[in-house]
Each structure stands twice: as C-alpha cells, then as structure tokens.
Amino acid sequence: xxxxxxxxxxxxxxxxxxxxxxxxxxxxxxxxxxxxxxxxxxxxxxxxxxxxxxxxxxxxxxxxxxxxxxxxxxxxxxxxxxxxxxxxxxxxxxxxxxxxxxxxxxxxxxxxxxxxxxxxxxxxxxxxxxxxxxxxxxxxxxxxxxxxxxxxxxxxxxxxxxxxxxxxxxxxxxxxxxxxxx
Numbered sequence: 475x476x477x478x479x480x481x482x483x484x485x486x487x488x489x490x491x492x493x494x495x496x497x498x499x500x501x502x503x504x505x506x507x508x509x510x511x512x513x514x515x516x517x518x519x520x521x522x523x524x525x526x527x528x529x530x531x532x533x534x535x536x537x538x539x540x541x542x543x544x545x546x547x548x549x550x551x552x553x554x555x556x557x558x559x560x561x562x563x564x565x566x567x568x569x570x571x572x573x574x575x576x577x578x579x580x581x582x583x584x585x586x587x588x589x590x591x592x593x594x595x596x597x598x599x600x601x602x603x604x605x606x607x608x609x610x611x612x613x614x615x616x617x618x619x620x621x622x623x624x625x626x627x628x629x630x631x632x633x634x635x636x637x638x639x640x641x642x643x644x645x646x647x648x649x650x651x652x653x654x655x656x
Contacts, residue, residue: 476610484606485595486517492591493572499587502579508571515569519562520592527558559585 490513497505505512531554539547563585567574574580595602 480607480610484602486513488595489513489516496584502576504573512566512570512572515566559589
C-alpha cells in the first residue's frame with residue numbers, strides 16, 4: 475500500500491508541475507488551478523490507463539510487424555506511445571478545467587511535452603520515490619529500527635549478490651574454498 479501511495483503522490487506532484495509548465499509555455503492552453511484536479515486525472519491515467527492503451531495498440535500492431543523494417547517498426551512504436559499520450563491528454567482536457575484553443579498548439583504539442591516530461595520522470599523516478607518514501611515514513615512515524623535493519627540487510631544482500639556475480643560462487647561455496655586453502 476505504501477509503495478502505491480508514494481508512487482501516486484510523487485507522480486502527482488510531478489504532473490501538476492508539468493501541467494503548470496505547459497500552461498506557461500503554451501498560451502493556447504489554460505491550466506491555472508485546474509492543474510490540481512487535472513494532475514489527479516493525469517496521474518491515474520498514467521498509472522492504470524496508459525499501459526492498457528499501449529498494450530491494445532501494440533497487440534494490433536504486432537500482427538503486421540513482420541512486414542515492417544526495423545526503422546518503420548520503431549516509428550510505429552513511437553506512434554503508439556504518442557497516440558496513448560494523446561488519448562490521455564484528451565481525457566484530462568475533457569474531465570478537468572483545462573481549456574485548449576487551436577489544434578496544433580493545444581492538442582498535438584501538449585502530448586509531446588508530456589512524453590518528454592515522463593521520459594525525464596522515468597530517469598529520476600527511483601530517487602524521487604525514495605525521497606517521497608522517506609518523507610512518508612517520517613510523517614507516519616514508521617521509521618524504526620526495523621526499517622534501518624532492513625536497509626542494512628538489503629545493502630548486505632546487494633553486496634553479496636555483486637560478489638556472487640563477480641565469481642559465480644555462493645557465499646557458502648566461497649567459504650568452503652577459503653577453508654580448503656587454509
């Protein structure tokens with residue numbers, strides 16, 4: 475539950491900022507305080523609706539994938555992502571107080587800007603969600619010795635995993651080999 479709350483809130487804050495920036499950059503798009511409700515819609519659509527839309531279009535496009543070249547397949551995949559963004563943008567505009575004037579600057583450019591913003595968020599989401607999780611723990615008072623112990627255990631497991639990747643041996647096998655040498 476905590477992971478979903480943290481993910482939703484961090485993406486919500488990011489989406490509200492992006493919506494306000496779209497409103498500032500594009501005079502044909504009026505966002506204002508509607509960004510707060512539009513952010514809820516945009517976040518929910520991003521988490522639950524976008525994967526379903528993209529999956530549906532990818533399934534339809536996969537039927538003819540064998541007849542396309544590698545470049546045209548990439549173009550089709552980019553087109554699918556853009557269409558998913560466009561559908562989400564239309565839903566946000568229709569169900570919130572965001573107003574749009576003009577076809578190109580109001581309906582085509584904002585989904586492109588959302589696409590760029592979400593690519594940036596995808597690059598930083600682990601750090602943002604970790605910070606939001608720490609704030610959530612602090613606010614709910616769940617930062618305990620158990621949380622600290624689990625982070626130490628996770629760090630130890632990560633170090634052991636890296637060591638195993640380096641030589642292919644488990645800690646027990648490594649210990650047995652060390653004992654044979656002494």
